[in-house]
Structures are given as C-alpha cells and as structure tokens.
Amino acid sequence: MTAIEILDLEKTYLVGFWRKRPKLALRPLRLTIEEGEVFGFLGPNGAGKTTTLKLLMGLVFPTAGTARILGMELDDPRVKSQIGFLPEQPYFYDHLSARELLNYYGQLSGIPAKGRSARVEQMLALVGLSDSAGMQLRKFSKGMLQRVGLAQAILHDPRLVFLDEPMSGLDPMGRREVRDLIQQLRSEGKTVFFSTHILSDAEALCDRVGVIHQGELRGVGAVAELTSETHGKVEIIFYAQAQRVPAGLTSLGAEARVSGDMVNAVLPEEQQDAALEVLRRERLKLISLTPVRRSLEEYYIQKLRPTETRTMETRKGVGV
Amino acid sequence: MNSDGMNSANARIAYIAFNTFREAVRDRVLYNLVAFALLLSAAAILVGEISIDIERLVVVNLGLTTVSLFGVVIAIFIGIGLVSKEIEKRTLYTVLSRPVRRWEFVVGKFFGLTGTLVINTFFMALGVFLALLYVAHKFEKMDEWVLVALYFIVLQFLIVCALALFFSSFSTPLMAAVFTFALFVIGSLAGDLRGFARITPGFGGWLATAIAYLVPNFSALNVIGQVAHGDPVAGSIILYDTVYALLYSAMVISGAVLIFQRRNLK
Amino acid sequence: MNMSATGRVNLVATAVLFFSLAGAMTTLSVIDHQRRDPVAQEALYISSPKVLRRMSLGYTGLLADIYWTRAVQYFGVQHHNGSGDFRLLAPLLEVATELDPKLLPAYQFGANFLGPKPPSGAGLPGAALALMKFGIEHNPDQWRLYYNLGFLYYTEFKDYAKAAEAFERGAALPVTSEFMPILAARMAQHAGDFDTARMLWSTTYESTKETRIRQNAVEHLLALQVDEEVTQLERVVEKYRVQTGRLPASMGDLERAGFIRGTPADPKGHAYRLMADGRIEVQDSENFYFITKGLPPGKSPPQPPREPQTESK
Numbered sequence: 001m002t003a004i005e006i007l008d009l010e011k012t013y014l015v016g017f018w019r020k021r022p023k024l025a026l027r028p029l030r031l032t033i034e035e036g037e038v039f040g041f042l043g044p045n046g047a048g049k050t051t052t053l054k055l056l057m058g059l060v061f062p063t064a065g066t067a068r069i070l071g072m073e074l075d076d077p078r079v080k081s082q083i084g085f086l087p088e089q090p091y092f093y094d095h096l097s098a099r100e101l102l103n104y105y106g107q108l109s110g111i112p113a114k115g116r117s118a119r120v121e122q123m124l125a126l127v128g129l130s131d132s133a134g135m136q137l138r139k140f141s142k143g144m145l146q147r148v149g150l151a152q153a154i155l156h157d158p159r160l161v162f163l164d165e166p167m168s169g170l171d172p173m174g175r176r177e178v179r180d181l182i183q184q185l186r187s188e189g190k191t192v193f194f195s196t197h198i199l200s201d202a203e204a205l206c207d208r209v210g211v212i213h214q215g216e217l218r219g220v221g222a223v224a225e226l227t228s229e230t231h232g233k234v235e236i237i238f239y240a241q242a243q244r245v246p247a248g249l250t251s252l253g254a255e256a257r258v259s260g261d262m263v264n265a266v267l268p269e270e271q272q273d274a275a276l277e278v279l280r281r282e283r284l285k286l287i288s289l290t291p292v293r294r295s296l297e298e299y300y301i302q303k304l305r306p307t308e309t310r311t312m313e314t315r316k317g318v319g320v
Numbered sequence: 321m322n323s324d325g326m327n328s329a330n331a332r333i334a335y336i337a338f339n340t341f342r343e344a345v346r347d348r349v350l351y352n353l354v355a356f357a358l359l360l361s362a363a364a365i366l367v368g369e370i371s372i373d374i375e376r377l378v379v380v381n382l383g384l385t386t387v388s389l390f391g392v393v394i395a396i397f398i399g400i401g402l403v404s405k406e407i408e409k410r411t412l413y414t415v416l417s418r419p420v421r422r423w424e425f426v427v428g429k430f431f432g433l434t435g436t437l438v439i440n441t442f443f444m445a446l447g448v449f450l451a452l453l454y455v456a457h458k459f460e461k462m463d464e465w466v467l468v469a470l471y472f473i474v475l476q477f478l479i480v481c482a483l484a485l486f487f488s489s490f491s492t493p494l495m496a497a498v499f500t501f502a503l504f505v506i507g508s509l510a511g512d513l514r515g516f517a518r519i520t521p522g523f524g525g526w527l528a529t530a531i532a533y534l535v536p537n538f539s540a541l542n543v544i545g546q547v548a549h550g551d552p553v554a555g556s557i558i559l560y561d562t563v564y565a566l567l568y569s570a571m572v573i574s575g576a577v578l579i580f581q582r583r584n585l586k
Numbered sequence: 587m588n589m590s591a592t593g594r595v596n597l598v599a600t601a602v603l604f605f606s607l608a609g610a611m612t613t614l615s616v617i618d619h620q621r622r623d624p625v626a627q628e629a630l631y632i633s634s635p636k637v638l639r640r641m642s643l644g645y646t647g648l649l650a651d652i653y654w655t656r657a658v659q660y661f662g663v664q665h666h667n668g669s670g671d672f673r674l675l676a677p678l679l680e681v682a683t684e685l686d687p688k689l690l691p692a693y694q695f696g697a698n699f700l701g702p703k704p705p706s707g708a709g710l711p712g713a714a715l716a717l718m719k720f721g722i723e724h725n726p727d728q729w730r731l732y733y734n735l736g737f738l739y740y741t742e743f744k745d746y747a748k749a750a751e752a753f754e755r756g757a758a759l760p761v762t763s764e765f766m767p768i769l770a771a772r773m774a775q776h777a778g779d780f781d782t783a784r785m786l787w788s789t790t791y792e793s794t795k796e797t798r799i800r801q802n803a804v805e806h807l808l809a810l811q812v813d814e815e816v817t818q819l820e821r822v823v824e825k826y827r828v829q830t831g832r833l834p835a836s837m838g839d840l841e842r843a844g845f846i847r848g849t850p851a852d853p854k855g856h857a858y859r860l861m862a863d864g865r866i867e868v869q870d871s872e873n874f875y876f877i878t879k880g881l882p883p884g885k886s887p888p889q890p891p892r893e894p895q896t897e898s899k
Contacts, residue, residue, distance in 0.1 A: 057417050059585045075592045077419055091409045093339070095346035107335040108418045152414055162417075279556035423595050512652070514618070514657045533611055540617050557620060564613040573607035574599040581596060 001070065003160055003191040004056070008065035011051055016189055025051045027216045028065055029130040033193060035070075035159070038186050040206035040223075041195040048215040049195035050088055051166050057085055069160065081110060083154035088164040090145055094138035098129055098148050101137060102155055123151040125165040128177065141247040150181065152299035161185060163194035167201055179205060203227065217227035218303040226299045233292040234269045236276075237262055239285040248278035266292060332420055333428040340432025344398045345439075353397070353441060357390040358447040376456050380466060380548040383448035388473045388544070390439055390444065392480050392504050396497050399433050399484030404493035412585060426485060430573055433481045438474060445470050462550030468558065469547040475565035479536045480504060482572035489580040503536060511539035536568055551572045611737060650686030655679055657692070661798070672708035676700055679717060687724035690731070690795060693717060697734035698790070698799045701742040705803070706875060711742040729763055730793060732756025736769065737786060749773045765789045780814045808853050809876035812868060816879040819850060819858060819866040833864045852880075 010030040014020035026048045033039050041049050054060040056067060058074050072079045092101055102120040111119060124130045127147040132140070140148065146169045153161055159262040166182075167175045182205050185192055196202055202209050203223060210220040236254075240263045252274055254267035267275060269291065279286055344350060360382070406412045416422065454464065483503055487496035506513075510532050517528035541555050541561055657678035664672055664734040679696045683689055690804045699707040700714035718735040723867040725731055735751030739745045750773030759768035765785065772782040784807060800858040826834050829843070837860050840846050851857045858880070 022473065054413075054585070057413070059413060059416060059581065061584055073590070075590055077421065077591055080419040087410055087413040089410075090414060091411050092414070093343055093411060095343055096339075100342075103340050104335065105414070105418065108332055108415065108420050110419060149414070156418075183522060245523065419593070421595065423599065512656065512659070515656075515663065533614060537614055537617075540614065554620070557617065560613055560617045560620070564610055564617060567606040567610040567613060571603055571610055574603040574606065577599040578596060578603065581592060583601070 001035050002032055002068075003035040003037070003070060004031070005068040005071075005195065006031040006052075006056075006065075007067065009052070009055055009062050009067050011055060011060065012063045024215050026055070027137070027267040031210060031216055031217065031220065032161070033191060035191050036186075036189050037207040038182065038205055039157035039194075040201065040209040041212060042197065042202055042209050043212040044197055044304070045211045049212060049288075050164055051215075052212070053162055053193075053195065056162065081156065082159045084156065084158040084161045086146075086149040086161075086163045086166055089142070089168065090149035092137045092145065092148060094282075095136055097134050097136055098124065099133040099153075099299070101148065102151055105152045106155055106234040111156055118157065123155050126181070127151045128269065143171065143174055146170055146174070150178065158190070160191045160193065163192065165196055166194055167198055168194065171303040172255050175201070199296050199300055209292070209296070211300055213304050219299070223296065227296055232269055233266055234272050234275075234289060235264045235292050236267070236279075236288040236289050237265075238242070238265075238279055239287065241282065241284060246278055246282050246284065248281070249275055252278070262287065321371070329421065329424055332424050333431065336420070336425060336428025337431035337435060337445055340402055340429050341435050341439075343402060344432070344436040347398065347401070348517065350394065350398060350436075353390055353394050354443055357444045360386045360390075362451060363446070368496055373487070376452065377548050379451050379455055379467075381544060384450055384466070384469050384473065384544045384547070387441060387444045387448060387470070388476065388542075391441060391473065391477050392501070394440060395433065395437055395477055395480045396484055396500050398436060399481055400493050400496045400500070402433065402487050403429055403485055403488035404491075404496055407488070408493070409586060410585075414543065416585075422580050426489070426540075426573065426577050426580055430481060430485055430569075433485070434478055437477045437481065441470060441477070458551070465543075465547045465552055468553050469543050471558075472541045472543050472561060475561060476538055476541050478565050478569045479538070479572070480509075482569040482576070483536070486572045486579070488577040489576045490583060504538060506531075507536040507538035508542070509539065510535050510537045537564070597764065610721055618895060632699050646685040650689055653682040653685065654689055656690050658695065658798075661695075665705070665798075666847060670704035670706065672699075672704065675708045676710055676713045680713075683717065687692075688722070690725065690728060691720075691794075693721040693731055693734055694794055694799060695796065697738050698802055701738055706787045711738065714738055714742070727754045727761070729766060730759060732759070733763070733766065733769075733789065733793065736773070737790065740773070740783075740786060746773050763789065763793070780810055784810050805875050809874050809878075812874055812877045813855050813879045814860070815852065815875075816866045816868070819846075820864070820879075822846060823860070823864045823866070829866065833862075834860060836860055 004030050009026065010028045010029055011024075011026040013023045013025050015023045029052065041052065043049050051060065053236055055062055056069065056074065067074055069079050070082055092106075096104065099120060100252070102123060103116060106116045106120060121133075124133050127150050128142065129147050129151070132144065137145070137148070145167070150163075150166065151184040153163065163182075166178050170178060179201065182192055182194070186205075192205075206223050208220060208222050209226070211218045240258060240261055243258055243261070245254075245258065245263055245265070249256060249265055249267070252271045254271070254275065255265055256265040258264075265275070272289070276286070276289075361478055363382075406415075412425075415425065448466070449459075449463075452466070453459065480500065483500045484496065487499045491499070513532040513535075514526055517525045541564075543557075546553060602735065603871075605661055657675060660678060661672065664670075676696075679692050679700070682692050683696075696714050696717040700717065701707055701709075702803040703709040715735075715738055718731060718738055721728075721731045722735065732752050732755050736749040736756065739749035739752060750770050753766050753770035753773060756762055757770050767787060769782070769789070772779070772785065787803045787806045791800050791807070794800060822840060823834060826840055826843055826845060834840050834843075837846070837849055837857070840860075841848070851855050852868050852873070854873055856873070859867045859869055861867055866880055867882060868874060868877065871877065871881050
C-alpha cells in the first residue's frame with residue numbers, strides 16, 4: 001500500500017509586517033512513498049524539509065494540493081494513531097519527568113492503561129534513558145531530549161515514523177544508536193521518512209532519497225542505483241615503502257595520497273593491471289583494490305546546482 | 321466518533337486537563353503568587369481600625385479583592401504561559417501529532433486551568449477566613465455569604481481563563497497577557513459604563529451600551545461590597561450570574577477553538 | 587458524511603459561539619434589571635471615607651476620580667428619571683473629596699446641587715456648607731471655593747453678611763476673579779437687587795465648563811429675568827391704577843395708555859397674563875424653575891432656613 005501520497009502540495013507564507021509579501025516555502029511537491037521503505041529527505045537548511053513534515057503532520061495548512069497517508073486524508077483522525085513524529089530540536093514540558101511525559105503521551109495516543117507503563121519502560125530502555133527516567137525534563141541535555149523525542153515517536157507502535165533531523169544533537173555513539181533504531185524499525189516493516197543534511201546517514205540507511213532545495217524537489221532516486229555507477233576508476237590501497245609513492249604509478253596517471261604507512265591511489269581502471277604490475281615489481285603489499293563508486297554526495301551537489309533546463313524553464317515562465 | 325481506538329474525546333480532554341494542572345502546580349511562580357496573596361490577607365488585619373465592625377469590613381473587602389485580583393494575575397500568568405509558551409516552544413508539535421483534536425486541546429487546557437484556579441482560590445480563601453476568625457474571634461451567620469462571594473470570584477476566573485486561552489490562540493504571550501488584563505479592567509468598570517450610557521444621548525450612548533454589554537461584565541459578578549456588610553445575595557442572582565459566566569466562557573472558548581483550528585503553527 | 591472532521595468541529599464551534607453570545611447578553615440584561623443601581627448600592631456600603639482611604643492602597647487619586655464620576659452620573663440619572671431622590675449625592679461627594687481634597691470640581695458641583703431643594707438638588711444646604719468649608723481648609727488659595735461659599739450663603743441661607751465676607755476673603759487672594767470685589771461690595775449694599783443676583787449667576791456660568799452647572803445657572807438667569815419683568819409690569823399696573831383709578835382690564839389697556847409697547851412676553855416667548863386682581867402671571871409656571879414672581883396664588887416660594895444647620899456627615 002502507498003504509505004504517503006503527496007500531490008502538488010504547496011505552501012506559501014505571507015511575510016512582512018505592513019505589506020505582506022508571499023514567500024514560497026514549498027513549490028508544488030509530488031512524491032509517493034511506499035510502505036516499508038526508508039526514505040531520506042535531503043537538503044540544506046531552509047530547503048523546505050521541515051515545512052513538508054509540518055504539512056504532513058497537519059501542523060500547517062497547505063496553500064494548495066493534497067496529501068494522503070495510508071490512503072486517508074490528513075485531517076482524518078485515524079491517521080494520527082498510525083504515525084509518529086520527532087520534530088527538530090524537540091522541547092517538552094519542563095516540569096514533567098521523562099517517564100511522566102511518555103505516560104501522558106501514551107494516554108493521548110490511546111494506549112490502554114494496562115500495558116502502558118510496561119511499554120513506557122520498554123521505550124525508555126530502548127533509547128537508553130532508564131536511569132534518568134525520573135528526572136525533570138528541564139534538566140535534560142539536548143541529546144537526552146532527542147532520545148525522549150524518539151521514544152515518544154515510536155511509543156504507540158505506529159506504521160509510519162517521521163523524523164526531522166533525528167541525528168542532531170547526538171554524539172557519535174548516539175548517532176550509531178539511532179541508526180540501529182532505524183534499521184530495526186525497517187526490519188519491523190515500518191515506513192520511515194526522515195529529513196537530514198548528513199549524507200552518510202542517508203546513504204547507509206535509506207532505500208530512496210529525495211533532494212529538495214529552495215522549496216523544490218530536485219530529484220528522487222534509489223540509493224543503490226545512484227551509487228552503483230562507477231566512474232571508470234579504481235582505488236588501490238597498499239603499504240608504502242619509505243612513505244613514497246612509486247614513480248611508476250604516477251606515470252600511469254594516478255592520484256595518490258600518503259597517510260601513515262599506507263598509500264591511497266586512484267587511477268583509471270584500464271591501468272589496473274599495469275598498476276598491480278608496479279606493486280609486484282616494487283614488492284609492495286596490496287591491501288585493497290576497489291572500483292570507485294559515485295557517491296551520494298555527488299548526486300546531491302549535482303541536484304543542488306541550477307541546471308540548464310531549469311533556467312530555460314523559468315525563462316519560458318513555466319512553473320515547476 | 322471513537323473510531324480511532326481506545327480513547328474518547330472526553331478521556332483525552334481529561335488527560336490534557338490533568339496534565340495542565342500538574343504543570344501549573346509544579347511551576348514555582350504559582351507558589352510565589354499564592355504566598356504573596358496570603359501575606360496581603362494578613363496585612364488586612366493591620367489595616368482595620370479598633371472597632372470590630374470596621375475590622376471585619378476591611379478584612380472581607382480587602383481579602384476578597386486580593387483573592388480576586390491575584391487570581392486574575394495567576395490566571396493570566398499561568399494561562400498564557402501554558403498555552404502561548406507551548407505554541408512558541410513547539411511542545412505542541414508532538415502533542416498534535418497524536419490522535420488529539422485541536423479543539424480537545426483547547427477545552428482540556430481550559431479545564432486544567434480553571435481547576436488550578438479553583439484549588440488556588442481554596443487556599444487563598446482559607447487565608448481570608450483565618451484572618452476573619454482572628455479579628456472577629458468567631459464566625460457569624462453572615463459569613464456564609466462570603467462563600468457566595470468566593471463562588472462568584474471563581475465564576476470570574478472562568479471567564480478570565482477563557483479569555484487568556486482565547487488570546488493565546490493567536491497572539492504572542494505578552495500581547496495575550498495585556499489584552500486579557502485590559503478586558504478585566506474594562507469589565508470591572510462595565511457597570512459604570514452602562515450608567516454612563518444611560519445618561520448619554522445619541523451615538524455615544526449607543527456605542528457605550530454596546531461595549532458595556534459585549535465586554536465581560538465582571539462588575540455584575542462582584543458582590544464583595546454587599547457581602548462585606550453581611551447582606552444576602554438573592555438566589556436568583558446566583559443563578560443568573562452562574563448562567564452568564566458559563567455562557568460567556570463558552571462563547572470565548574468556542575472563539576478560541578475556531579481560531580486555533582486554522583492556525584498555522586510556525 | 588460529506589463534511590470533514592474539521593468542518594464538523596467548525597460548525598459546532600460557530601453554533602456554540604452564537605448561541606452563547608445571545609444567551610449571555612440576554613442573561614446580562616436580566617441581571618441588570620435585578621441588580622438596579624449597583625453604583626448606588628456600592629456607595630451605600632462604603633459610607634466611611636476613612637475606611638475607603640485605607641483600603642485604596644494608595645490609589646486615592648484614582649478612587650476619588652471614580653467616585654466623583656459616579657457622583658455626577660448618579661445625579662444625572664436621578665435627575666433624568668425625576669425621582670427627586672438625591673440622598674447619595676452628599677456621601678459620594680464627601681468620599682471623593684475626602685480621598686482627594688484637591689478635587690475642585692467636586693466642591694463646585696456640591697455648591698450648586700447639594701443645597702437646593704428637590705427636584706433641583708439634594709436639599710442639604712448644611713452639608714453643602716460643610717463641604718465648602720472642608721474645601722477651603724485644604725485649598726486656601728482657590729478663589730472659586732470662596733466664590734462657592736459666598737454663593738451658597740447668598741442663595742440658600744440669604745445671609746448676605748456672611749456672603750459678603752466670603753467674597754471679600756476671595757477677593758483678597760493673589761489670584762482671583764475681577765468680579766469678587768464687586769460682588770463683595772454688592773452684598774454689602776444691594777444684596778436684594780436683581781443685578782447682583784444676575785452677576786452672581788453669570789459668574790457661576792463663566793467659571794465652569796460643567797454642563798449641568800451651566801444649565802442650572804441659565805435657568806436661574808431666565809428666572810431672574812422673569813422676576814424682574816413681572817416686577818416691572820406690576821409697577822406699571824400700579825401706575826395705571828394710580829392714574830386712572832381702576833385696574834386695567836387687559837394688556838391692551840396698558841398699551842393704549844402708553845405704558846408699554848406691544849405685548850410683553852416672557853424670555854421663552856409666551857405672553858404675560860394680566861390677572862383680574864392686577865397681578866402679572868406667567869402663562870405656564872412649569873416653564874420656569876426658580877421664579878419667585880408671576881406665580882399663581884398659593885404657590886409661595888419655600889422659606890429659607892434662618893441659620894445654617896450642620897447636618898451629620
């Protein structure tokens with residue numbers, strides 16, 4: 001089933017005090033997410049990622065267009081029980097403890113009283129907050145608040161989970177844990193839609209990504225496909241001798257870099273055999289030989305750049 | 321309309337109300353204000369004169385006025401803090417992403433807020449009665465009318481809470497506080513405004529009458545002067561004022577709901 | 587179910603809003619009718635200015651203004667509905683001036699409306715006098731207060747000696763009106779003259795912007811004019827009688843005899859009537875308050891009190 005169906009969703013804000021000028025936050029967006037996929041919404045700050053999420057959550061109303069979640073309209077009350085949301089830099093009730101907050105949210109989500117506290121404890125353990133569960137939230141660090149946010153997003157076991165910059169505020173350990181959590185959600189068959197500007201996370205976790213910039217969806221693609229292209233280059237890593245790049249490699253047109261006792265050389269794949277020959281001759285120990293893949297970063301940067309076609313379209317006056 | 325599972329609207333409203341109450345109670349601001357109010361009740365004793373009658377008069381007048389004024393201040397502080405702040409600080413995002421309707425949120429907040437004020441009033445009233453006991457050394461029959469005055473003060477709070485919520489639903493915390501307090505002041509003088517309207521001819525009088533009726537008539541809910549002299553309050557007045565307070569609050573809350581329904585949360 | 591959930595909520599909320607608005611307004615007007623004159627009730631309950639002062643927590647100025655405004659409104663309302671009951675006017679003014687002794691307009695108002703008998707005033711000249719003295723005690727350099735005092739002695743007590751004294755004290759102030767010494771002089775010699783009274787009421791009219799006081803002064807000036815004209819006409823009738831040996835049968839007789847020109851009319855345009863016994867009457871005594879002449883027999887003016895009586899505060 002289609003998890004999320006966005007049809008020409010558009011949002012224009014009116015800014016300014018006296019004369020309100022329209023500010024286009026989101027151009028008509030068309031996107032479909034299937035159930036069970038992990039979708040990454042990539043873009044720089046202010047691109048429209050948060051606006052899209054807020055529109056889907058019903059926190060903000062679209063200027064035009066519609067969207068459906070699990071086939072239901074956004075203002076259908078049944079939608080909310082199937083989704084979980086982690087906003088960017090979440091903030092909660094100062095004077096409640098983490099446990100009280102989750103319990104309160106559990107009440108609002110309709111989790112029956114009988115299993116509620118057990119479920120709350122389970123969530124607290126999952127995000128590693130069991131020890132701080134009785135502490136008032138105003139004393140929580142940013143990272144801890146982020147964990148609470150995650151806990152409340154999946155507390156009621158929703159089919160879809162929406163995360164806005166889930167890694168922000170977390171140390172590398174925390175980020176690893178979130179990654180694992182998302183993997184787990186995926187294995188449970190849940191749909192995860194998250195926005196981020198950290199590409200390595202997206203590359204590691206997502207099935208598909210979409211790149212958004214200045215309110216416009218620039219491209220959508222499966223991660224596997226986008227990064228499968230090879231550039232016609234190979235990367236050879238080997239142990240160096242006297243911290244020196246063998247002359248033979250340079251003459252083959254390799255770009256090499258020395259780090260510690262290893263050398264990292266990139267050269268055209270036609271030269272692959274010749275390079276290996278150089279190493280054998282110099283008796284240098286090979287560590288690895290891998291084809292260079294196109295990275296997600298390149299796709300991202302490419303999509304961010306205004307293209308020829310686009311400028312042509314705007315000249316014609318065609319709205320995107 | 322319970323198609324979304326385990327909860328009914330009433331249950332959610334009750335949860336929100338209780339949580340609002342809990343937040344308010346744990347906020348230290350509340351305690352400071354209540355303590356200050358009690359202090360003022362004690363001061364009322366010092367203000368009175370030697371004659372016992374005047375002392376009682378002053379204690380009741382000053383004490384009840386303190387309860388009323390401080391209650392309004394608390395209602396505004398806490399009410400606006402609880403709602404506007406929630407909207408500003410995005411606490412609301414995670415609440416509204418749950419199966420909670422926006423109107424349930426408003427109504428729940430309202431009940432939580434008024435509940436907080438009722439408990440508050442109870443403690444402040446205790447202070448007044450203790451002061452009264454101190455100066456008069458015993459309770460008299462006429463003191464039961466003080467309870468009626470307190471009930472009327474609670475009715476006033478209903479309206480103030482509704483107003484605080486209403487303004488919070490669309491303006492900044494500061495503006496909401498200012499508007500609510502301004503309406504409280506105007507509403508307290510509504511009786512005088514109507515008197516003015518009666519003797520002013522033409523458009524001015526008509527306008528004054530319109531304003532005097534639309535504004536929340538706190539003056540109509542003020543029986544402090546009467547009660548200080550031990551005069552009874554007619555049963556019909558109690559009934560009508562209850563009805564008025566309930567209807568006016570309902571009107572304001574439904575306005576708040578309508579506005580909040582379409583508000584884009586930045 | 588062709589309306590969305592949002593639409594349903596909006597509809598219900600709008601309906602609740604309108605019905606509760608209508609209901610609240612209706613209930614309020616019912617309450618209004620039941621609790622008549624809340625201003626009056628409250629004024630009764632706080633009858634001790636000292637208590638009020640202590641309770642006002644220092645905001646005496648504001649409270650004084652509120653009570654002053656209420657005093658004016660109270661008077662207006664009572665005057666409007668013709669009840670003639672002004673018993674709360676004195677306490678209201680006393681409270682206002684007790685809270686703010688420098689509230690000059692309150693003294694002026696009291697001088698004009700506490701003294702006269704109902705339905706023009708509260709009928710408490712003693713209270714008015716006490717109020718003036720209180721005002722002078724706290725504002726010894728305000729000529730208007732001495733004026734009010736002298737005015738009071740003149741109009742309510744007919745004690746021209748004390749009136750003269752008050753005007754003199756006012757005239758001696760560094761800042762005063764040019765009329766004060768003139769009034770003082772007139773009190774001494776021509777107290778009963780129309781011109782003196784006219785000057786007094788004109789000064790009252792000039793010295794204030796308060797509509798009611800001005801209106802009152804105008805009524806008095808009109809009455810003075812009537813009194814003067816009636817006196818003159820009656821003198822003419824007497825002259826006629828002396829000359830012809832009989833009373834004139836009509837105004838026409840007087841005209842033919844050359845004593846008057848045209849048909850004399852009162853300031854409101856109604857012709858004076860010549861009565862059979864030679865008196866002159868106004869056509870409708872209801873048109874004029876305060877006239878002492880031109881009234882039908884039996885309508886004698888009330889007797890002023892001999893001495894100022896101090897009424898309890």
